[in-house]
């Protein structure tokens with residue numbers, strides 16, 4: 001049987017979902033790759049995979065987009081791992097380095113800087129990890145994922161993008177969701193969905209399997225990340241795609 005090609009973000013925030021997928025028989029029906037979000041996005045756009053836990057920012061690049069599960073990487077308050085970091089308050093920031101690993105948060109940062117903070121700072125796409133050393137003086141940086149937890153220990157000013165999006169719009173936020181670029185068999189989708197749900201029912205085991213010194217992962221998995229792709233989050237995706245359209 002031909003396997004379904006699936007790609008997922010390799011950060012800590014996907015570990016509960018991946019735990020469920022790996023211990024479910026559905027693992028035998030898929031070929032799984034894991035990488036950082038910008039790469040996962042490219043794989044789905046290039047049709048090198050059939051479904052990915054991809055940044056929602058790339059939806060307009062797909063000919064078709066099927067939301068096949070009830071799960072996402074979202075937040076209904078501070079997300080803790082997607083922030084603008086700086087040594088000075090946001091009003092004094094003159095340039096912002098944008099994380100090369102991100103697609104959604106880069107656009108979210110742009111929307112918030114321009115329309116919420118009314119910032120005129122120049123936005124600089126970073127090309128490699130060394131940009132984080134340039135987050136000093138009046139230069140801020142967007143850092144996402146596990147690396148944001150390390151950056152939290154270094155930068156005195158931390159602007160949480162999910163928290164500020166919520167203040168701006170009154171809505172939760174969705175960074176990534178399981179999106180397919182073609183129709184997939186309904187029975188597979190149902191098993192895949194059940195596998196995700198199973199992972200979220202085993203948070204203590206996931207935390208025990210990933211000793212992590214920089215952040216309390218129980219807190220991260222139960223409060224910061226909101227995995228449920230509900231109606232409000234679907235509205236949030238639509239609003240985000242509309243607001244970010246001019247900056248794509």
Ligand SMILES: C=C(O[C@@H]1C=C(C(=O)O)C=C[C@H]1O)C(=O)O
Pocket residue numbers: 009011013037038054055056073079081082101102103104105106144145146148175176
């Ligand atoms: C919450 C996060 O969401 C991630 C942010 C993404 C982006 O900015 O493109 C994509 C996938 C998510 O896993 C995070 O990385 O910390």
